[in-house]
Amino acid sequence: MEVDLTRLPDTDPIRAYRYRDGIYAGDLVTAALVHLDFFTWLAEHPSDLPAICRQFGFAATRPADVMMTLFAANGFVRSEDGMFHVTESGREALTAGSPWSLAPYYASLKDRPVTMDYLKVLATGKPAKWGSYDAGDWHKLMEDDAFARLFTTAMDCRGVLLGPAMAQKLDLSRFTRLVDIGGGSGIYACSLVANASHLSAVVFDQASVERIARRRVAELGYADRVEVVAGDMFRDPLPDDCDLHLFSNVLHDWDEPEVRELLAVSYRALKPGGMLILHDAFINADKTGPLPVAEYSAMLMHSTQGKCYSVGEYEALLTEAGFHTFTCQDTAADRGVMTALKS
Numbered sequence: 001m002e003v004d005l006t007r008l009p010d011t012d013p014i015r016a017y018r019y020r021d022g023i024y025a026g027d028l029v030t031a032a033l034v035h036l037d038f039f040t041w042l043a044e045h046p047s048d049l050p051a052i053c054r055q056f057g058f059a060a061t062r063p064a065d066v067m068m069t070l071f072a073a074n075g076f077v078r079s080e081d082g083m084f085h086v087t088e089s090g091r092e093a094l095t096a097g098s099p100w101s102l103a104p105y106y107a108s109l110k111d112r113p114v115t116m117d118y119l120k121v122l123a124t125g126k127p128a129k130w131g132s133y134d135a136g137d138w139h140k141l142m143e144d145d146a147f148a149r150l151f152t153t154a155m156d157c158r159g160v161l162l163g164p165a166m167a168q169k170l171d172l173s174r175f176t177r178l179v180d181i182g183g184g185s186g187i188y189a190c191s192l193v194a195n196a197s198h199l200s201a202v203v204f205d206q207a208s209v210e211r212i213a214r215r216r217v218a219e220l221g222y223a224d225r226v227e228v229v230a231g232d233m234f235r236d237p238l239p240d241d242c243d244l245h246l247f248s249n250v251l252h253d254w255d256e257p258e259v260r261e262l263l264a265v266s267y268r269a270l271k272p273g274g275m276l277i278l279h280d281a282f283i284n285a286d287k288t289g290p291l292p293v294a295e296y297s298a299m300l301m302h303s304t305q306g307k308c309y310s311v312g313e314y315e316a317l318l319t320e321a322g323f324h325t326f327t328c329q330d331t332a333a334d335r336g337v338m339t340a341l342k343s
Protein backbone atom coordinates (compact mmCIF):
# COMPACT_ATOMS: atom_id res chain seq x y z
CA MET A 1 0.00 0.00 0.00
CA GLU A 2 1.32 3.43 -0.99
CA VAL A 3 1.86 5.63 2.09
CA ASP A 4 2.38 9.39 1.79
CA LEU A 5 3.94 10.67 5.03
CA THR A 6 3.34 14.28 4.08
CA ARG A 7 -0.43 14.06 4.29
CA LEU A 8 -3.10 13.52 6.94
CA PRO A 9 -6.38 11.63 6.54
CA ASP A 10 -9.46 13.57 5.40
CA THR A 11 -11.44 12.58 8.50
CA ASP A 12 -10.63 12.63 12.22
CA PRO A 13 -10.30 9.09 13.70
CA ILE A 14 -10.50 10.38 17.29
CA ARG A 15 -13.45 8.20 18.36
CA ALA A 16 -11.73 5.02 17.17
CA TYR A 17 -8.52 6.02 18.99
CA ARG A 18 -10.35 6.78 22.22
CA TYR A 19 -12.14 3.41 22.46
CA ARG A 20 -8.82 1.62 22.10
CA ASP A 21 -6.74 3.85 24.36
CA GLY A 22 -9.36 4.14 27.10
CA ILE A 23 -10.48 0.51 27.08
CA TYR A 24 -9.12 -0.31 30.58
CA ALA A 25 -10.17 2.83 32.44
CA GLY A 26 -13.55 1.44 33.52
CA ASP A 27 -11.80 -1.54 35.09
CA LEU A 28 -9.71 0.79 37.24
CA VAL A 29 -12.85 2.59 38.43
CA THR A 30 -14.44 -0.80 39.18
CA ALA A 31 -11.42 -1.97 41.16
CA ALA A 32 -11.44 1.16 43.33
CA LEU A 33 -15.19 1.43 43.71
CA VAL A 34 -16.18 -2.19 44.31
CA HIS A 35 -13.09 -3.89 45.70
CA LEU A 36 -11.63 -1.04 47.76
CA ASP A 37 -14.72 1.09 48.49
CA PHE A 38 -12.19 3.83 47.85
CA PHE A 39 -14.50 6.81 47.54
CA THR A 40 -16.31 6.12 50.81
CA TRP A 41 -12.99 6.10 52.64
CA LEU A 42 -11.62 9.18 50.86
CA ALA A 43 -14.84 11.13 51.49
CA GLU A 44 -14.26 10.61 55.21
CA HIS A 45 -10.47 11.02 55.07
CA PRO A 46 -9.24 13.64 52.57
CA SER A 47 -5.64 12.52 51.99
CA ASP A 48 -2.48 13.04 50.00
CA LEU A 49 -0.98 10.33 47.78
CA PRO A 50 1.36 8.81 50.40
CA ALA A 51 -1.52 8.51 52.90
CA ILE A 52 -3.71 6.86 50.25
CA CYS A 53 -0.90 4.38 49.52
CA ARG A 54 -0.47 3.62 53.23
CA GLN A 55 -4.20 3.11 53.79
CA PHE A 56 -4.66 0.70 50.89
CA GLY A 57 -1.27 -1.02 51.05
CA PHE A 58 -0.10 0.27 47.65
CA ALA A 59 3.61 -0.45 47.25
CA ALA A 60 4.38 2.40 44.85
CA THR A 61 2.98 5.85 44.18
CA ARG A 62 3.01 5.66 40.34
CA PRO A 63 -0.10 3.44 39.91
CA ALA A 64 -1.93 5.38 42.65
CA ASP A 65 -1.00 8.66 40.96
CA VAL A 66 -2.43 7.39 37.64
CA MET A 67 -5.62 6.34 39.43
CA MET A 68 -6.04 9.71 41.14
CA THR A 69 -5.39 11.57 37.86
CA LEU A 70 -8.12 9.46 36.24
CA PHE A 71 -10.53 10.27 39.06
CA ALA A 72 -9.65 13.98 38.94
CA ALA A 73 -10.13 14.04 35.15
CA ASN A 74 -13.59 12.54 35.68
CA GLY A 75 -14.46 15.09 38.36
CA PHE A 76 -14.83 12.34 41.02
CA VAL A 77 -12.09 13.96 43.15
CA ARG A 78 -10.30 17.30 43.29
CA SER A 79 -6.86 18.09 44.60
CA GLU A 80 -6.08 21.06 46.85
CA ASP A 81 -2.45 21.57 47.85
CA GLY A 82 -1.77 17.88 47.29
CA MET A 83 -4.79 16.72 49.33
CA PHE A 84 -7.46 14.77 47.47
CA HIS A 85 -11.13 15.37 48.30
CA VAL A 86 -14.17 13.56 46.93
CA THR A 87 -16.32 16.01 44.95
CA GLU A 88 -20.08 16.25 45.28
CA SER A 89 -20.57 14.21 42.11
CA GLY A 90 -18.10 11.60 43.37
CA ARG A 91 -19.89 11.47 46.72
CA GLU A 92 -23.35 11.08 45.20
CA ALA A 93 -22.45 8.44 42.63
CA LEU A 94 -19.62 6.51 44.26
CA THR A 95 -19.86 6.43 48.07
CA ALA A 96 -21.72 3.98 50.27
CA GLY A 97 -24.61 5.65 52.04
CA SER A 98 -25.54 7.79 49.04
CA PRO A 99 -29.00 6.91 47.72
CA TRP A 100 -27.50 7.24 44.20
CA SER A 101 -24.49 5.00 44.80
CA LEU A 102 -23.62 2.98 41.69
CA ALA A 103 -21.42 0.48 43.53
CA PRO A 104 -24.02 -2.31 43.18
CA TYR A 105 -24.31 -1.49 39.47
CA TYR A 106 -20.57 -2.03 38.99
CA ALA A 107 -20.42 -5.01 41.38
CA SER A 108 -21.51 -7.65 38.87
CA LEU A 109 -18.46 -6.71 36.75
CA LYS A 110 -15.99 -6.91 39.59
CA ASP A 111 -14.27 -10.17 38.52
CA ARG A 112 -13.28 -8.98 35.05
CA PRO A 113 -9.62 -10.00 34.52
CA VAL A 114 -8.36 -6.46 34.05
CA THR A 115 -10.22 -5.27 37.15
CA MET A 116 -8.48 -8.00 39.15
CA ASP A 117 -5.14 -7.10 37.51
CA TYR A 118 -5.48 -3.53 38.76
CA LEU A 119 -5.70 -4.68 42.36
CA LYS A 120 -2.36 -6.46 41.92
CA VAL A 121 -0.73 -3.59 40.05
CA LEU A 122 -1.79 -1.12 42.74
CA ALA A 123 -0.61 -3.43 45.50
CA THR A 124 2.76 -4.34 43.96
CA GLY A 125 3.63 -1.47 41.59
CA LYS A 126 4.49 -4.13 38.97
CA PRO A 127 2.86 -4.36 35.53
CA ALA A 128 0.26 -7.02 34.73
CA LYS A 129 0.51 -9.19 31.63
CA TRP A 130 -0.03 -7.45 28.30
CA GLY A 131 -3.48 -8.02 26.73
CA SER A 132 -4.27 -11.71 26.77
CA TYR A 133 -0.65 -12.88 26.48
CA ASP A 134 0.23 -15.27 29.26
CA ALA A 135 3.96 -15.03 28.62
CA GLY A 136 4.60 -11.93 30.71
CA ASP A 137 4.54 -8.19 30.82
CA TRP A 138 5.16 -5.95 27.82
CA HIS A 139 8.85 -5.34 28.54
CA LYS A 140 9.61 -9.09 28.58
CA LEU A 141 7.39 -9.85 25.58
CA MET A 142 9.17 -7.27 23.42
CA GLU A 143 12.30 -9.45 23.51
CA ASP A 144 10.36 -12.15 21.63
CA ASP A 145 10.49 -11.81 17.81
CA ALA A 146 6.86 -12.78 17.13
CA PHE A 147 5.42 -10.43 19.77
CA ALA A 148 7.82 -7.63 18.73
CA ARG A 149 6.49 -7.96 15.15
CA LEU A 150 2.86 -7.81 16.26
CA PHE A 151 3.40 -4.89 18.63
CA THR A 152 5.59 -2.91 16.24
CA THR A 153 2.93 -3.26 13.54
CA ALA A 154 0.39 -1.87 16.02
CA MET A 155 2.63 1.13 16.78
CA ASP A 156 3.37 1.62 13.09
CA CYS A 157 -0.26 1.90 12.02
CA ARG A 158 -0.96 4.80 14.37
CA GLY A 159 2.35 6.41 13.37
CA VAL A 160 1.07 6.81 9.82
CA LEU A 161 -1.22 9.51 11.25
CA LEU A 162 0.70 10.65 14.32
CA GLY A 163 4.10 10.90 12.60
CA PRO A 164 3.04 13.37 9.88
CA ALA A 165 0.87 15.26 12.42
CA MET A 166 3.96 15.72 14.61
CA ALA A 167 6.20 16.61 11.66
CA GLN A 168 3.83 19.35 10.52
CA LYS A 169 4.13 21.09 13.93
CA LEU A 170 7.94 21.22 13.99
CA ASP A 171 10.40 23.55 12.31
CA LEU A 172 13.49 21.38 11.84
CA SER A 173 15.22 23.62 9.33
CA ARG A 174 18.34 24.15 11.47
CA PHE A 175 18.89 20.48 12.33
CA THR A 176 20.56 17.87 10.14
CA ARG A 177 20.51 14.41 11.71
CA LEU A 178 18.03 12.67 13.96
CA VAL A 179 18.23 9.63 16.20
CA ASP A 180 14.82 8.13 16.93
CA ILE A 181 15.45 6.32 20.24
CA GLY A 182 13.20 3.28 20.72
CA GLY A 183 12.07 4.18 17.21
CA GLY A 184 10.01 1.01 16.56
CA SER A 185 9.23 0.53 12.87
CA GLY A 186 10.87 3.84 12.01
CA ILE A 187 7.59 5.43 11.04
CA TYR A 188 8.31 8.63 13.03
CA ALA A 189 11.86 8.99 11.69
CA CYS A 190 10.49 8.50 8.17
CA SER A 191 7.73 11.04 8.81
CA LEU A 192 10.21 13.68 9.96
CA VAL A 193 12.52 12.99 7.03
CA ALA A 194 9.58 13.05 4.60
CA ASN A 195 8.64 16.52 5.80
CA ALA A 196 12.19 17.95 6.00
CA SER A 197 14.11 17.14 2.82
CA HIS A 198 17.55 18.04 4.25
CA LEU A 199 17.26 15.66 7.24
CA SER A 200 18.72 12.15 7.67
CA ALA A 201 17.95 9.79 10.54
CA VAL A 202 18.91 6.73 12.56
CA VAL A 203 16.31 4.45 14.11
CA PHE A 204 17.74 2.95 17.30
CA ASP A 205 15.84 0.05 18.84
CA GLN A 206 16.42 -3.33 20.44
CA ALA A 207 17.51 -6.33 18.37
CA SER A 208 14.03 -7.90 18.19
CA VAL A 209 12.76 -4.77 16.37
CA GLU A 210 15.75 -4.00 14.13
CA ARG A 211 14.83 -6.27 11.21
CA ILE A 212 11.20 -5.16 11.30
CA ALA A 213 12.28 -1.52 11.15
CA ARG A 214 14.75 -2.11 8.32
CA ARG A 215 12.04 -3.74 6.21
CA ARG A 216 9.46 -1.04 6.97
CA VAL A 217 11.84 1.85 6.27
CA ALA A 218 12.69 0.27 2.89
CA GLU A 219 9.02 -0.32 2.12
CA LEU A 220 8.28 3.34 2.88
CA GLY A 221 11.07 4.35 0.48
CA TYR A 222 13.46 6.02 2.93
CA ALA A 223 16.30 3.46 3.18
CA ASP A 224 18.71 5.99 1.60
CA ARG A 225 18.10 8.57 4.39
CA VAL A 226 17.08 6.45 7.39
CA GLU A 227 19.49 3.92 8.90
CA VAL A 228 18.52 1.30 11.44
CA VAL A 229 20.81 0.40 14.35
CA ALA A 230 20.22 -2.27 17.02
CA GLY A 231 21.11 -1.43 20.59
CA ASP A 232 19.99 -1.17 24.16
CA MET A 233 19.20 2.46 24.94
CA PHE A 234 20.13 1.95 28.60
CA ARG A 235 23.50 0.35 27.91
CA ASP A 236 24.80 0.98 24.39
CA PRO A 237 26.10 4.32 23.14
CA LEU A 238 23.75 6.35 20.96
CA PRO A 239 25.13 7.77 17.70
CA ASP A 240 27.09 10.91 18.61
CA ASP A 241 26.64 12.77 15.31
CA CYS A 242 23.00 13.79 15.84
CA ASP A 243 21.64 17.24 16.67
CA LEU A 244 18.08 15.99 16.99
CA HIS A 245 16.80 13.28 19.36
CA LEU A 246 13.29 11.82 19.44
CA PHE A 247 11.58 9.76 22.14
CA SER A 248 8.20 8.89 20.65
CA ASN A 249 5.94 6.97 23.00
CA VAL A 250 9.01 5.63 24.78
CA LEU A 251 9.32 7.46 28.11
CA HIS A 252 5.71 6.57 28.97
CA ASP A 253 6.75 2.92 29.25
CA TRP A 254 9.07 3.62 32.19
CA ASP A 255 9.01 4.70 35.81
CA GLU A 256 10.70 7.94 36.86
CA PRO A 257 14.20 6.52 37.59
CA GLU A 258 14.42 5.07 34.07
CA VAL A 259 13.00 8.26 32.51
CA ARG A 260 15.74 10.19 34.34
CA GLU A 261 18.32 7.74 33.02
CA LEU A 262 17.07 7.98 29.42
CA LEU A 263 17.01 11.79 29.48
CA ALA A 264 20.57 11.77 30.82
CA VAL A 265 21.64 9.33 28.07
CA SER A 266 20.08 11.61 25.45
CA TYR A 267 21.61 14.77 26.91
CA ARG A 268 25.09 13.25 26.88
CA ALA A 269 24.88 12.09 23.24
CA LEU A 270 23.06 15.10 21.75
CA LYS A 271 25.29 17.63 19.96
CA PRO A 272 25.54 21.07 21.62
CA GLY A 273 22.74 23.31 20.35
CA GLY A 274 20.67 20.22 19.59
CA MET A 275 17.00 19.63 20.28
CA LEU A 276 15.16 16.80 22.02
CA ILE A 277 11.63 15.99 20.83
CA LEU A 278 9.18 14.15 23.08
CA HIS A 279 6.18 12.82 21.19
CA ASP A 280 3.57 11.39 23.54
CA ALA A 281 0.19 11.84 25.21
CA PHE A 282 0.61 14.48 27.93
CA ILE A 283 -1.36 15.04 31.12
CA ASN A 284 -1.89 18.76 31.73
CA ALA A 285 0.18 20.67 34.27
CA ASP A 286 -2.41 20.57 37.07
CA LYS A 287 -3.13 16.87 36.42
CA THR A 288 -6.87 17.29 35.88
CA GLY A 289 -6.94 15.81 32.39
CA PRO A 290 -7.40 15.61 29.48
CA LEU A 291 -9.73 12.71 30.27
CA PRO A 292 -8.73 10.60 27.20
CA VAL A 293 -5.06 10.88 28.21
CA ALA A 294 -5.86 9.99 31.85
CA GLU A 295 -7.70 6.92 30.48
CA TYR A 296 -4.80 5.96 28.25
CA SER A 297 -2.45 6.38 31.20
CA ALA A 298 -4.52 3.76 33.06
CA MET A 299 -3.71 1.31 30.24
CA LEU A 300 0.01 2.10 30.39
CA MET A 301 0.02 1.77 34.17
CA HIS A 302 -1.65 -1.65 33.84
CA SER A 303 0.79 -3.14 31.34
CA THR A 304 4.08 -1.24 31.50
CA GLN A 305 6.34 0.34 34.10
CA GLY A 306 5.16 3.80 33.06
CA LYS A 307 2.28 6.21 32.69
CA CYS A 308 1.41 9.39 30.78
CA TYR A 309 3.52 12.03 32.51
CA SER A 310 2.28 15.58 32.91
CA VAL A 311 3.82 18.51 31.10
CA GLY A 312 5.00 19.78 34.50
CA GLU A 313 6.61 16.44 35.37
CA TYR A 314 8.45 16.41 32.04
CA GLU A 315 9.62 20.00 32.44
CA ALA A 316 11.05 19.17 35.87
CA LEU A 317 12.78 16.02 34.59
CA LEU A 318 14.12 17.79 31.49
CA THR A 319 15.45 20.67 33.59
CA GLU A 320 17.17 18.21 35.92
CA ALA A 321 18.82 16.56 32.88
CA GLY A 322 20.17 19.93 31.69
CA PHE A 323 17.66 20.83 28.96
CA HIS A 324 16.01 24.27 28.68
CA THR A 325 13.55 26.27 26.57
CA PHE A 326 10.51 24.04 26.37
CA THR A 327 7.64 24.12 23.87
CA CYS A 328 4.50 22.00 23.88
CA GLN A 329 1.87 21.66 21.16
CA ASP A 330 -1.08 19.38 20.42
CA THR A 331 -0.72 17.18 17.33
CA ALA A 332 -3.51 14.65 16.65
CA ALA A 333 -5.56 12.00 18.44
CA ASP A 334 -4.95 13.41 21.96
CA ARG A 335 -1.19 13.38 21.40
CA GLY A 336 1.27 16.22 21.49
CA VAL A 337 4.87 17.16 21.01
CA MET A 338 7.28 18.81 23.44
CA THR A 339 10.71 20.14 22.53
CA ALA A 340 13.68 21.02 24.69
CA LEU A 341 17.11 22.43 23.84
CA LYS A 342 20.66 21.58 24.88
CA SER A 343 23.02 24.57 25.07
Ligand SMILES: C[S@@+](CC[C@H](N)C(=O)[O-])C[C@H]1O[C@@H](n2cnc3c(N)ncnc32)[C@H](O)[C@@H]1O
Nearest residue numbers: 155182183184205206209231232233234248249
Ligand atom coordinates in the same frame (compact mmCIF):
# COMPACT_ATOMS: atom_id res chain seq x y z
C1 LIG B 1 5.84 1.94 22.73
S1 LIG B 1 7.09 1.55 21.62
C2 LIG B 1 7.25 3.04 20.70
C3 LIG B 1 7.80 2.82 19.33
C4 LIG B 1 7.84 4.08 18.46
N1 LIG B 1 8.81 5.03 18.98
C5 LIG B 1 6.47 4.69 18.38
O1 LIG B 1 6.28 5.83 18.78
O2 LIG B 1 5.57 3.98 17.89
C6 LIG B 1 8.55 1.57 22.62
C7 LIG B 1 9.80 1.14 21.85
O3 LIG B 1 10.91 1.15 22.75
C8 LIG B 1 11.73 0.07 22.41
N2 LIG B 1 12.60 -0.31 23.53
C9 LIG B 1 12.22 -0.82 24.73
N3 LIG B 1 13.29 -1.07 25.50
C10 LIG B 1 14.38 -0.72 24.75
C11 LIG B 1 15.77 -0.75 24.99
N4 LIG B 1 16.27 -1.18 26.15
N5 LIG B 1 16.61 -0.30 24.02
C12 LIG B 1 16.12 0.14 22.82
N6 LIG B 1 14.79 0.20 22.54
C13 LIG B 1 13.93 -0.23 23.49
C14 LIG B 1 10.76 -1.03 22.06
O4 LIG B 1 11.38 -2.08 21.33
C15 LIG B 1 9.70 -0.25 21.28
O5 LIG B 1 9.98 -0.24 19.90
